Amino acid sequence: AQSVTQLGSHVSVSEGALVLLRCNYSSSVPPYLFWYVQYPNQGLQLLLKYTTGATLVKGINGFEAEFKKSETSFHLTKPSAHMSDAAEYFCAVSDNRDDKIIFGKGTRLHILP
Amino acid sequence: GAVVSQHPSRVICKSGTSVKIECRSLDFQATTMFWYRQFPKQSLMLMATSNEGSKATYEQGVEKDKFLINHASLTLSTLTVTSAHPEDSSFYICSATNRVQETQYFGPGTRLLVL
Numbered sequence: 001a002q003s004v005t006q007l008g009s010h011v012s013v014s015e016g017a018l019v020l021l022r023c024n025y026s027s028s029v030p031p032y033l034f035w036y037v038q039y040p041n042q043g044l045q046l047l048l049k050y051t052t053g054a055t056l057v058k059g060i061n062g063f064e065a066e067f068k069k070s071e072t073s074f075h076l077t078k079p080s081a082h083m084s085d086a087a088e089y090f091c092a093v094s095d096n097r098d099d100k101i102i103f104g105k106g107t108r109l110h111i112l113p
Numbered sequence: 114g115a116v117v118s119q120h121p122s123r124v125i126c127k128s129g130t131s132v133k134i135e136c137r138s139l140d141f142q143a144t145t146m147f148w149y150r151q152f153p154k155q156s157l158m159l160m161a162t163s164n165e166g167s168k169a170t171y172e173q174g175v176e177k178d179k180f181l182i183n184h185a186s187l188t189l190s191t192l193t194v195t196s197a198h199p200e201d202s203s204f205y206i207c208s209a210t211n212r213v214q215e216t217q218y219f220g221p222g223t224r225l226l227v228l
Binding site: 011013036042043044045046051090099100101102103104105106 | 147155156158159203206208215216217220221222224
């Protein structure tokens with residue numbers, strides 16, 4: 001079975017500061033990993049995904065994540081936070097055999113002025 | 114623009130009635146679609162896998178007679194919440210896999226409120 005653990009249900013950073021959202025996964029097979037963002041009362045938007053190949057993945061809005069197999073981690077980062085980054089972020093894992101995506105509990109990102 | 118749509122976006126119904134939610138893939142065919150529910154301030158929980166032309170596969174703990182899924186075409190899956198009760202109030206989100214792009218797209222969600 002696959003699972004995702006997101007450390008910190010709430011993270012606050014100042015505008016312009018580094019954003020770091022932590023995600024650890026568990027998977028018995030090579031995982032596919034995702035980060036999604038959800039704005040209030042809206043659906044999910046894919047930020048980035050890792051399938052195979054390069055372990056540093058660049059996504060939209062300046063976000064990137066690095067797949068570290070040895071640490072079973074897929075942390076999301078952005079060098080400089082913007083007010084518009086305030087949202088709920090979900091890390092997710094799939095083994096791609098059946099396309100099922102398992103989500104973490106989410107981290108709400110707050111941007112302080 | 115959106116590649117997966119849901120209808121309605123919001124629905125309020127009385128307890129005991131049934132509600133149908135549609136999920137459509139707009140620019141691609143999807144043999145597989147997924148239905149999730151999300152309670153306030155919680156994560157998405159996978160309910161079932163909708164398979165075109167065959168029965169849906171339900172996750173453990175999800176009542177198949179309560180949540181009827183029909184995937185009658187390659188672009189449409191429906192979720193019917195039968196005899197809805199207040200505890201069924203939630204945000205229901207569907208997703209569809211575009212196998213050509215190897216990407217799964219999520220719909221905008223349907224907010225159900227059962228009074």
